[in-house]
Amino acid sequence: MMKRAGYPFVFVERMGIATNSHQCGTLRFGADPKTSVLDPYCRAHDVENLYIVDSAFFPSSAAMNPALTIAAQALRVAEHLRGAELMSRLELMSRTEPIEPIEPTEPPQPTWPILPPSPG
Numbered sequence: 001m002m003k004r005a006g007y008p009f010v011f012v013e014r015m016g017i018a019t020n021s022h023q024c025g026t027l028r029f030g031a032d033p034k035t036s037v038l039d040p041y042c043r044a045h046d047v048e049n050l051y052i053v054d055s056a057f058f059p060s061s062a063a064m065n066p067a068l069t070i071a072a073q074a075l076r077v078a079e080h081l082r083g084a085e086l087m088s089r090l091e092l093m094s095r096t097e098p099i100e101p102i103e104p105t106e107p108p109q110p111t112w113p114i115l116p117p118s119p120g
């Protein structure tokens with residue numbers, strides 16, 4: 001990945017479970033649902049209203065400190081969500097047809113037997 005990004009030298013040092021301060025990449029982000037859990041805005045490919053904006057989104061753990069990148073990505077996703085919310089509000093405001101009222105329905109009845117109150 002780093003070589004593809006243009007870095008001529010890439011040094012790798014694998015760290016074991018004892019070095020657990022930079023856990024990243026448990027729910028990788030990416031455009032392809034076959035190889036990632038989250039989309040590029042950290043929304044789960046499979047669950048429409050689930051966003052995960054912690055260190056899980058990284059494709060892998062870099063050697064360097066991740067906290068600022070986690071915060072930057074969270075801000076980016078928040079900005080995206082705010083934009084999406086604004087768009088849906090504008091869409092609602094621009095509706096010309098009247099909104100049909102929702103008819104009240106009967107509340108669901110319990111399927112278990114209701115016992116009479118115990119005496120005393």
Ligand SMILES: Cc1cc2nc3c(=O)[nH]c(=O)nc-3n(C[C@H](O)[C@H](O)[C@H](O)COP(=O)(O)OP(=O)(O)OC[C@H]3O[C@@H](n4cnc5c(N)ncnc54)[C@H](O)[C@@H]3O)c2cc1C
Nearest residue numbers: 020021022023024053054055056064065066067068069070
């Ligand atoms: C000793 C140490 C030193 C580090 N030093 C640096 C550094 O100098 N620079 C740097 O960039 N990074 C550093 N890191 C890494 C950095 O702290 C983490 O990568 C970063 O905090 C991860 O952010 P996060 O939001 O994914 O998770 P966290 O910051 O771990 O946040 C997860 C939050 O979820 C909460 N939580 C967990 N389970 C539940 C639950 N079931 N219900 C509700 N809440 C829950 C936890 O209490 C926690 O507040 C260090 C890590 C360690 C351990």
